[in-house]
Amino acid sequence: MLEKEQLDRLNALAKKKRELKINKDELEELTTLRQEYLTNFRNSFKKQIEQTKVIDPEGNDVTPEKIKEIQKRK
Template sequence: MLDDQKLKRLNQLAKLKREDKISETELKELAGLREEYLSNFRNTFKNQIKNTKVIDPEGKDVTPDKIKALRNKK
């Protein structure tokens, strides 16, 4: 998870980029922080999907096989 300090820095760098006031070093830092943020987001989302169970109105488990396979992959 991205800590508050890194998230603040990511936002600062993004603002600098929007204002065209960013240096090459800061661009590289922004790219690294962005990748870390996206990686964290993807992992969190994947775990959320793994723990999702779909139930139809009749009470039957209709969770897609792909999600069940991810769950059993552990």
């Protein structure tokens, strides 16, 4: 997970880029921070989906089989 300082830096660099005032080193740093942020986001979202159980209005478990298989393996 990104530390608060890293997230603040990512936001500052993104703002600076929108203002067209970013140099090559800052652009590389922005790209690296974005990749790290996206990786963390995807991993977190994947874990959340894998722990989801879907129940229809009648109370039946309608969780997709693919997710059920993943849950069984864990």
